[in-house]
Amino acid sequence: MKIYNSLTRRKEEFVPLEEGKVKMYACGITVSGEAHVGHGFQAILYDIFRKFLEKQGYQVTYARNYTDVDDKIIAKSRETGIPADKYAEIMIGKIDEVMRELDVDEPTVWLKATENIGNIISFIEDLIEKGHAYPAANGDVYFDVDSYPAYGQLSGRDKEEMLDGVRVENDGSKKNPYDFALWKAAKEGEICWDSPWGKGRPGWHIECSAMNRAAFGEQIDIHGGGRDLIFPHHENEIAQTEALTGKRFAKYWTHNGLIKVNGQKMSKSLGNSLLLEDLLAKYSNEAIKFALLSTGYRGDVNITDDLFPNAESHLVRFYTLIARAEEAFPQEEGLYPAIDKRFDEAMSDDFNTALALSDLYGYFKDVSRYLGENDPTARKMTNQIRATYSLLGLFKKDAKDYLAKYAREEEIPGEVKAVAEERWAARLSKDWAKSDELRERLKQLGYAVKDSKEGYTLSKV
Numbered sequence: 001m002k003i004y005n006s007l008t009r010r011k012e013e014f015v016p017l018e019e020g021k022v023k024m025y026a027c028g029i030t031v032s033g034e035a036h037v038g039h040g041f042q043a044i045l046y047d048i049f050r051k052f053l054e055k056q057g058y059q060v061t062y063a064r065n066y067t068d069v070d071d072k073i074i075a076k077s078r079e080t081g082i083p084a085d086k087y088a089e090i091m092i093g094k095i096d097e098v099m100r101e102l103d104v105d106e107p108t109v110w111l112k113a114t115e116n117i118g119n120i121i122s123f124i125e126d127l128i129e130k131g132h133a134y135p136a137a138n139g140d141v142y143f144d145v146d147s148y149p150a151y152g153q154l155s156g157r158d159k160e161e162m163l164d165g166v167r168v169e170n171d172g173s174k175k176n177p178y179d180f181a182l183w184k185a186a187k188e189g190e191i192c193w194d195s196p197w198g199k200g201r202p203g204w205h206i207e208c209s210a211m212n213r214a215a216f217g218e219q220i221d222i223h224g225g226g227r228d229l230i231f232p233h234h235e236n237e238i239a240q241t242e243a244l245t246g247k248r249f250a251k252y253w254t255h256n257g258l259i260k261v262n263g264q265k266m267s268k269s270l271g272n273s274l275l276l277e278d279l280l281a282k283y284s285n286e287a288i289k290f291a292l293l294s295t296g297y298r299g300d301v302n303i304t305d306d307l308f309p310n311a312e313s314h315l316v317r318f319y320t321l322i323a324r325a326e327e328a329f330p331q332e333e334g335l336y337p338a339i340d341k342r343f344d345e346a347m348s349d350d351f352n353t354a355l356a357l358s359d360l361y362g363y364f365k366d367v368s369r370y371l372g373e374n375d376p377t378a379r380k381m382t383n384q385i386r387a388t389y390s391l392l393g394l395f396k397k398d399a400k401d402y403l404a405k406y407a408r409e410e411e412i413p414g415e416v417k418a419v420a421e422e423r424w425a426a427r428l429s430k431d432w433a434k435s436d437e438l439r440e441r442l443k444q445l446g447y448a449v450k451d452s453k454e455g456y457t458l459s460k461v
Helices: 037-055 071-080 084-102 117-129 159-166 204-216 227-245 276-282 285-293 307-328 337-347 353-372 377-392 399-406 414-428 432-444
Strands: 002-005 010-013 021-030 059-067 109-112 133-135 141-143 180-185 200-202 220-226 250-256 259-261 301-303 447-452 455-460
Touching: 002 250, 021 037, 021 204, 021 227, 037 059, 037 084, 037 220, 037 250, 037 259, 037 276, 037 285, 037 377, 059 084, 059 204, 071 084, 084 276, 084 285, 109 204, 117 133, 117 141, 117 180, 117 204, 117 227, 141 227, 180 204, 180 227, 200 204, 204 220, 204 227, 220 227, 227 250, 276 285, 285 301, 285 307, 285 353, 301 307, 307 353, 307 377, 307 399, 307 414, 337 353, 337 377, 353 377, 353 414, 353 455, 414 432, 414 447, 414 455, 432 447
Parallel strands: 021 059, 021 220, 059 109, 220 250, 259 301
Antiparallel strands: 002 010, 133 141, 141 180, 180 200, 447 455
């Protein structure tokens, strides 16, 4: 099994620190607002990574965090009049609910910054003692970037680029403008905790390092998050953790691509954020997963107007064939192991969900052909597809229930579909005379058929 390591910039054979066990941490959501599709994409991916590693026989401990105190949450607290800790609690409840609707499993361990203040303070104290951090006169505590010569190894940035990336100016409290805050002195009215440096709260970057150490110790196997976290967040995590321990923090760094909407980066400032709650009101959670996973996880996902409708259409066609196979061969419980083998091969190459999903078109062509031949292999294939692709969160629903809910009213009539499927089976069997006869039948019913490598499409004439 190979994983692309953002630190070394190449695919590497996966060998965990401890044989048979995997420690994995993914940076979760800062709970300053509702969960959007980018949050969902990342949660889906690391849930899948965990499940596939478990399928390969590993015992996986998967930790995920909520950042429940930071500048944005404090700003929302002021805006709403709700205390910051209460606001964060409310938002976590909402996000948990929508993630359950998306059908994302809970991690092994949930971590929250506010439940780890003691661990964070202890971590900072140890950094100060080792000469890698320093308290400022104003009550802030900073990491001394110059004390860690390997800084920049993940992002490949030099110090001038670092300044551009974080857009900071030295107000006189730092030794250098690129030093970053581990502890922030409390401002009037802000949520805060007691510390050796006065009342304050943790900086963003230190939270994940301290929570990792509390949950896993000094080293983990896989650390992940969105590509936008490489700098400064993950770069700073590496610096403060490795400066403290003298050991390699994470063996493999994984980063998923970003969400774009019609070619533009999704952001609140552009007003193009897509909330998960809104998407789930329109599409099945399986269609959302199918759409997002059709791009390799390291690539950006471009959400166009037809991305989710097309995904739903594909699933409706697939579920239609599943329903026909289950109805035709209700007692058949056999499987088709070649599908599972092919799936494992794709996923073992850096979790290649795009390849795994592209294989479905061929499988369902074969299902259609076997149905036309009244061959129970059709049911064996759909049994295996259900068993294998459930790992991606697909084909978990009752086929007839799915079609009743998501096959749109404007879908092709059942009689027309049946003729089209019969014609497609004849075409796959190279019975050209029957195929032409059924094409004419479709025309009489008011539909034209167009063939492609992936199947066929019908349109009214």
